[in-house]
Every structure is written in structure tokens, then in C-alpha cells.
Amino acid sequence: MSARAPHPACPCGGRPVGAAFADCCGRYIGHFDEVPAPDAEALMRSRYSAFVREDAAYLLATWHASTRPASLSFDAGTQWLGLAVRGHRAIDADHAEVEFVARSRLHGRATRLHERSRFVREAPGGRARWYYVDGDLF
Template identity: 60%
Template sequence: MAKPSRNTAAACPCGSSQAYPECCGRWHDGPLALQAPSAEALMRSRYSAFVLDKLPYLLATWHPSTRPAALEPNPPDLKWLGLTVKQARDQGADHATVEFVARSRQAGRAHRLHELSRFVREDGKWYYVDGDLS
């Protein structure tokens, strides 16, 4: 998948029908940075950040209680193929889960990441906490 810049009208990597700047791009950079309005919007923006190697965004949206010290960029032979959101559920005003499947290919082998992710909202911002793989 091509890596769109924030000024391009290319489709958003998260698979929405919107262009990147109007979709996940607005949460990555600019006046709305780090302000995804829902757990699902944050999860989609994090997927796009993984595709685009926006590592500072990924760390900033990872809850401090579970955040790794650092992240590695994508290997050159990794290609992200798509995202499917299976369900998004609010569990009160400040907790939510999002179930998704992210597909990729590396070294000619297909990979499928199926996760039920947990999110929390603190001080008006959503954060990824952790998830269960299936």
C-alpha cells in the first residue's frame, strides 16, 4: 500500500471511504491531532499509523500503563493489506472495546491479526490499553 502524505487525497489506509486527510490524517497531525472522538476512530487511526510508520503517534495514543518504551518501523518487506472492524462497543462513557482484523503480507506469507482491543478515555482523550489476540 502506498504511503500517502497528509496533503494527498489518497484513500485512507484504514479502509474508510474517505481521503486520508479527512479521515485518520486529521488525528495524526494538525489542530485535531490526538483527538480521535471515539475508540473506533482511535483504533482506525492507529492502524493507519502502523501502515504509515507514524511511531510517535502510536506511542502517544498508547496508555502509559502498557506503553512500550519504543517501537520499530515496519520491515521493508511488510505490506499492510487492509483492516476490517468487526465490532465497536462502548462500556460506559470512558471504556470501550473494538474487535478488528488487520491483514498483512511479509516475505510472501499472509498474516492475519485478529484482536479485541481495550480502550480508555482520560482527560477527554482515548488511549489504547491492550488487547486479546484470537
């Protein structure tokens, strides 16, 4: 009898820390139609995980229609190194901001994306869900 291998931790750092992908961002990414992210921070974390997994369909689906690009491409060879959420602020019931730092490496060069992102909650088709609108870089 062999020991069961542990599930890999979620790229976003997990909620709680070290949570498996399926128990963290995977439930939102894999079941977008049925399980929307409950708040802006959970959506932002799941979007980070989608970047790590190069899941353009999820990223576009969670991008607000007013700012959504027609398509996405990914830099081949990008290695995502980690996510640090610096703050989550609810402005009102349907608007929020999340400040984060995402670290990556591309062709041996380390980079940091420090952004304060804006999110809006809307209910297209009757189901309320959060959408990424835009952000300010630091």
C-alpha cells in the same frame, strides 16, 4: 489545464468508505494535540493507519501509559493489506472495546491480526482523549 489527481484513500478503509487520508485518520495523526479521535473506533482506525505509515510517535502518544512500550520498531517490508472492524462496544463513557482484523504480508507470507482491543478515555491536561490499553488475540 490538467485534471487534479484524487487524494489517496485512507489506509483504514475510511469513514465514509474511500475517504481521503486527510479527511479521515490524517486529521487525528497530523493534529494529535488539537484533534483527538472522537471515539475508540476512530482511534483504533487511526492507529492502523499509523502502523501503515510507520508513525511510531503517534502510536506511542495514543498508547496508555500503563502499557506503553519504551519504543517501537517496524518489520521492514511489511505490506498492510486492509482493515476490517468487526465491532465497537462502549462499555461506559470512558471505556470501550473494538474488535478488528488487520491483514498484512511480510516476505510473501500473509498474516492476520485478529484482536479485541481495550481503550480508555482520560483527560490529561484537561482535554479528553482515547488511549489504547491492550488487547486479546484470537
